[in-house]
Amino acid sequence: MGAFRLRIEFEDRTGMVYDTSRIIAKYNISILALEVLPNLMYFELECENEEIKKKIMLDLAPIPNIKKVEEVRCTVPDAPKDDPFSSILGESSALKKAIFRARLAAEGSSTILILGESGTGKELFAKAIHLASPRNKFSFYPVNCAALPDTLLESELFGYEEGAFSGAKKGGKAGLLEIADKGTVFLDEVGDLSLSTQAKLLRVIQEMKIRRIGGYKEKPINVRIIAATNRNLEKMVQKGEFREDLYYRLNVVPITIPSLRERRADIPLLAEYFLSRYVNSLGKPPKTLTAKAMAFLVNYDWPGNVRELQNLIERAVNLTPGRIIDIDNLHFEGHNELELPEMEDVPLKTIVEQLESKVISEALSKHGSIRKASKALGISHPALIKKMKKYNIE
Known part of the structure; x- marks a missing residue:
């Protein structure tokens, strides 16, 4: 049978793992693989029935502490043949x-x-x-x-x-x-x-x-x-x-062409694309990036730009033994000055907010104006002002 892969983000695992397992057991489906990190759980189930897949995701979504449930599809999107520019990924x-x-x-x-x-x-x-x-x-x-x-x-x-x-x-x-x-x-x-x-x-x-x-x-x-x-x-x-x-x-x-530092909003899209591409081309089992790892990628300075990101993801796919790529699996060629909280019990939301506040402050300091900083970060001018108010950044 085909494999059905689920990525579940959560705030607190208390009772959540049990409730999740109970729902999956209700459908009499075998669990092929399971990995749990502080704020992320990865399931691989033996199921190819689309209706059952939909029901499982609908049943999992209301469980307390679960923030997001999504199916992981390890396929490289086909670029439309009539648009040569579709091979250039990014929304910034x-x-x-x-x-x-x-x-x-x-x-x-x-x-x-x-x-x-x-x-x-x-x-x-x-x-x-x-x-x-x-x-x-x-x-x-x-x-x-x-x-x-x-x-x-x-x-x-x-x-x-x-x-x-x-x-x-x-x-x-x-x-x-x-x-x-x-x-x-x-x-x-x-x-x-x-x-x-x-x-x-x-x-x-x-x-x-x-x-x-x-x-x-x-x-x-x-x-x-x-x-x-x-x-x-x-x-x-x-x-x-x-x-x-x-x-x-x-x-x-x-x-x-903007550097990757000027289009940080595109990094998650590019990272997921390269991850899917190399999982398929190298014949590796499906892998997924944790939210912490993704935040790490977004905050990195990328002196080698997209080429460096591509090499990093390919390296991680080769050197990660499990199915989840966390920060420890990201092997950078140079020194990365990003500092993340070491406490395992720090909520994901807090980590993301700390990183976002740090990146915004550095962009404003570097570029000297909100408009230039918003352009460098790949977000709109009003969106940056809104985030500045949220984090009390002047």
Whole structure:
């Protein structure tokens, strides 16, 4: 039979475990697994009858001390095929603004510059823009400008003629900018290009013509350029490290992707998505995050952004022996300065309120205004004011 998994959040376990077990016994269902933490209980039952599942959840909800009853479904949601941006998960206003701007930019052919910290999903945005554009029937070519030596990168981008240099292939080789005709080339880490390569790229963007290394003929191309960087190109221009003319050629449509710290409201959604994804792909038994663990994730600073969160969840799925992932199962690469109450009998509501008050106070101190802090926290301006009144934060 199929497994029916329940996640039950509660305030006090007094009498609650007995009442829960009594209700499940009423339906003559076998309990396959049971784990109880201070404020969370996890059941796995042998049941595939949808009507019985509904009745069990309805019977459990009114039990005293139970705060929430939900079924845990370990399935990765399928993204609608007709919307390339559906693969970008998040509901925060900062992310929605970036997606809205990307949707509009996708309709044209102008050069796009995607700005954001490492791990925020710049290539994911670039792919979505390509798939949402009229060029989606042609190829998308990503190039990491920081991963290749300068000479090798130039030959990859521009190609070369036979005999252009020692070891050149007979007949020469077409570069990506030539092969990608009618498609999209994504230049990741464009801030790492040398000044020499910048000059050659500038000419390609201006003229839409390519000339192979060692060649004399120019060939017209029809390519859309999407560039991305985690560096401050304006400061690099001021220091003479990046060509000003190339910067303005790339910065036609700038799109800034918010860091995970600026969209903390999206962390629970992303964490649950990655948890479901890796439980399935790694063939692990279903697992669930405790409320304490989730609060821990929301409060962490995430220097590696979404990529770090993804790695953390995959690591937790691999290294957690049981079915419940608690704070002790979260293995961070760096030091996490978050301090949680050590007392096991502290109510979940108190822990959550302490964390929320701490995060709000730090955001206000850092950003200096309610409007900027609300944007960074991923909540509305009125919602933040309401929470400030609740916690007496000035």
